[in-house]
Structures are given as structure tokens and as C-alpha cells.
Amino acid sequence: MKHGLVLDDNPPHFDGTRYFNPPSWRPDNAVSGRTPAQRFRNILKWQLSLRPRWPDALPPQKPHTLTAPAPGECLATFIGHATVLLQFGRQGREPLRIITDPVFSERCSPFRSFGPRRVRPPGICFEDLPPIDLILVSHCHYDHMDLPTLRILARKGDPLCITLPGNRSHLEKAGLPRILELDWWDSTQAEGARISATPALHGSARTPFDQNKALWGGFVIETQDKTVFFAGDTAWGRHFDAIHNRWTTIDLAILPIGAYEPRNFMRRVHMNPEEAVMAFDTLKPTQAMAIHFGTFQLTDEAILEPAARLNLAFQDRARPFKALENGETLALSPPPASR
Template sequence: MKIKKLRSMGVYILSFIFLSLIISFIIGCKSSKNVYSGEVSNHYNGKKFVNTNGNKENGLKEVFKFLRTRKPGVWTKDYETYSRDTLIENNDTDNIKLIFVNHSTFLIQLDSLNILTDPIWSDRCSPVQWFGPKRNRPPGVTFQSLPNIDLVLISHNHYDHLDKNTILELQKEHEPQFIVPLGVSHFFKRLGIDNVIEIDWNEEVEFKSIKIKGTPAVHFSSRGAFDKDKTLWCGYLIEGSKKIYFAGDTGYDEHIFKKIGNKNPNIDVSIIPIGAYKPNWFMSSIHTNPSEAVQIHLDLKTKNSVATHFGTFALADEGQGEAGKDLKIALLKNKITTDRFIIPDEGVFYEF
């Protein structure tokens, strides 16, 4: 009886892997049809984008080791399920207002403009909604509660940062201006969306009363099997009456973040990722751990920081709440108070 169960389990696992490969192959073919081509730079070699510090995403050998040795922490479904469901008004103050939706999605209100970062309201960060990483908590703001969205910033094309369903709904209801890294506009054009601007590292564009500058990051890109690093990844500096830095999704690099801080002094608020960092040997090339997030805060010389990229999707091996605990330990070690580097509650206003 046990042998039959083991065989059935083996068949299930092989079927699951086979199905995953088929899905990856199909999506990879579609994603690779239109890729970026442009001038060679220190982060584009003529064929693909690269990290300036030489960091690369893990190969199959490391991926199989990760899957074989995983020790994932515990997550609880639907914990802290508060969702703001009343219409959010425009910000008529001179302050920055931030609302953490969850994962890497923030509503930023600056100079009467409403800005979203990496919006995802779907149940799964996946090419399909019946398979892939599922939410452990609902969005902290319902989609219907959003004010009119003027601008959407996309850091890169991974499914937890560029969600097709949400993009289509935003276009239908708000028709915002989308700003994306090099190569990512092809995704929007295939959806029939033309109100999109591509941006390179250190390139600046103006939108109404503010300036948006693309900033370097340490990561990678792909939506399928054959489009790896064919589009760029970046962070953003938002400058109006005040200055906001959104790091996107990134590993740590001292040179990059000190340079951003030196070239852009007096940042009022920095939004810095703290999650998806365990095991460190596997994740450190693409994600910052909480200790490194604190170092980014120091490198930038930012007045305030807010944590992001945690608490929603179990994308690595740290357990629920572990990122926040480790961040508090790192803050204490560096004698930084928790009101200078906030772990935000979802659906709650923070003013700076």
C-alpha cells in the first residue's frame, strides 16, 4: 500500500514538473517575440541586460540545490486581513502620503498626483490564476477604493511586480501614464496600451509637476523560458516638492546605493525591500536581506525609509513575520529608531 502511494506521489510530482515546463515553454515563446535592441552600455551587452557588479541569477544547478534543501518557514493564510474599502481622497497637503497595499505595491500621493508602484491585485503572482504563488493576505486597499491614478511605475517584468490583470484593470478604469524599464513597453503594446514610456538607468522624464529618474538595481528579468534578461530592471527617484526613492526589487551593492545617495541628496522617503532573502546563499544575488536594507538606508542618507516586498507571497524560505523581526534587530544594531525605518501596516496612511 505504501509503495502504491509513493508511486502515485511520484507520478503527481513528475506530472507537475512536466506541466510547469510546458507552461514555461509556451509563455517563454510568447515573451521572447519582441525583445529590446539598442546601443551597448555598461548594463546592456547588445544581447541582454547585465548587473554592473557582475551578479547573476542562479543557474539550474543552484535552483535544484535550493529545491532539494529548502526549509520554508510557516505562513498563515489570511492573517491581518484589514482592507481599506472607502474611497481614498486626493492629497491636498504639502506632505508625502504613502499607503502600503502590500508586497511591492504602494499608493504614493505627492503634489496632488496619485502614483502606484508595481501594482498587483491578483490572487496569484503567476502567468495563470490556478497555479503559482498565492496571496497569504488580501490587498490592504481594495481596487475600488483607489483615487484616480495618474502614474504607474513598474520596476521590472517579474509576475509579482508586473501583473497583467491589474494592468488591464488600471487601463480600463484610470488610463494612467505607465513608466517602465527598457524593453518592457512591448508587454504593454501587446495589450493594446500605448500610454507607456520606457526609461533607462539615470534617464529622467518629466510628468506634470514631477520628475522621474530611473536608477540602477541588482536583479534580473524574465517572464518565460527564453526571455531571460532581455528587459531592464530598475528603481525610481520621484522628485517634486519632495523626493521619494523606490528601490524596486534588488540585491545589495554598496557602490550603487552610495552613488544614488550622493547624487540625490536629501531624499525624504526611501521604499526599500526586506523580504524573500532566505536562504541567503541563494537569494543574496537578487534580493536584499533586512540587514542589507538597513545598510541601503544608511548609504542613501535618506531621512526616512519604509519597508516593502514582504508579508504577502511566500517567495523564499523565511517564515511569516520573520523579515520584520530581522529588520528590527538590524535597526537596533545600527541605533536607528523604528520611526526612521517603518514596517508599514497595510491600508494605513503615513505622512512625511
């Protein structure tokens, strides 16, 4: 595993008031000429326009149950959208359990009766979740930071919530007992694992008045046996090269594939399936699983399109990159010495 610095792998991303995406990491090396107010108006105009509508619900999927991992094994369960339950088996101890961007609410919205609504239920019922040791929150958008879910998790145990700078003020409203902010490339030891914050090309806001006041990013989780990368929300860019330069061995990459249309401005914050494959090729993980598709209608692509395009773009590859059903689990086997 490689952790050495390379040229321009940590360019400035904070101007003293707001965070920003380093232009050198953009594929076109360009800065948007629009002001935040102009971008907000354009997005609002698009949101209010006639858009292809997803169905209110999809046919029920087969039920899934959780199992405990063997020592050295990692089980990654896709609960829905960007919510993944990671269970790392440990010899003679309870598994380490980490949940990413937990959202179990019916809507990802500041309003109870308005905003994107689920078309697929969580793949695992909230009541069936095992005790959670660590919560990873990639940024403050409502489809990733769900305060009602976080409040219940806070009451169920004593989880440590790890996030990026500027998000503490939001998370404190959920009553989480422990919150730790990590800037890009910062690391901490927690519950026997090393957690590092990684860059992403995205943005943040929970109101029209706090745009980019909090940072966004992903995480690398390193245990004794496995290394898992959770990308959070991100566009395609050269930050994936910087991540690969530091972690040349990744067992599992969790990459977003949805919410990419209309492409003229979604390309700056979200990858489409073909770009997710490019990220896979840059990171060179042993395998990957897809997130950020098929649960909430946030953009214009058809509900089944991201997974279909991923399968088409990734066909005939030796290493798997799967779009799982909600509740389905991907197993990372123990290393040979742990069998």
C-alpha cells in the same frame, strides 16, 4: 540636490543582447560563474524541494481607508508586496497619484491555479483606488508586473506607465495607452513631477527563454515639495552610493526587505533586512518604508521574520524605517512654508 556625475557611476549594463549587473557594483566585485541555464536549473531544483510553508492566510488586519493629502504633503500607502500608492498634495489641484508595481491578483504567476498565492489581501481594495496618473513598473517578474491588474488600470483611465528598456513588449499586452521606457539615470517630466530611472542589482525573465532581455531598476520621483526613491527589487551593492551621489536629499526611501533565503544565491538579487538598513545608511533619507515581504511566499524565510529582523537591526535610530501593515499610510508632512 546634486545631479553631478562621479567616476564609474554609470558602468556598462547591456551587451547588445542582454542586460547585466555591473560587476563593479557587487559587494564582492565578482561575476557568477554559472550560466543562465545552470542558474535556472538550480532555482527549479530549490523550488521543488521541501521548504518551510507559510500559512494559507493570516488573521484579518484592521481596515484602512484612504485620505487625500494636504498641499505639500505626501501620503505613501502600503498596499502589499511592492505595491505602494503615493499621493502628492498640490495647491488648487487634484493630488498627483502614482502607484508602484501594482499587483492585485490572487497569484503572482503565469498560471491561474498554480504559483505563489496571497496570504494577505491588498491593504486597499482595487475598487477604492482613486484615479491613477502614473504607473511605475520596475521589472517584468510576475510579482511586480501583473498584467491582469494593469489591464484594469488601463481601462479605468489614461495613466502613463513608466518602466525600463525591454519591458514595453510585455506591457503592451495589457492595453496601456501610454508607455515610456527609461534607461538607468534617464529622466522625464510627467504630470508636474520629474521621474528618473535608477540602477538596481537584480534580473528579469517571464519565461525560461527571455532571461535578462529586459532591464530592471528603481525610480526617483521629484515633486515641488518631496523626493521619493522607490528601489524596486535589488540586492545590496555600490549602486546605492551612485544614487546618493545624485540625490543627496531623499524624503522617503522605499526599500525591499524580503525574499532573501536561501542566502547563497538570493543575496545576488534580494537584500535581507540588515542589508536594507545598510542601504538606508548609504542613502540617508529622512525616513523609509519596507516593501517586498509578507504577501507572497517566494523564498524560505518565515512570514514574520523580515519585519522582526528589520525592527531589531534598526532599533534606537532617530529616523524611522517602518514595516507597515497592508493598507497603512505613512505621511510626509508639508514643508514649513506650505503650512
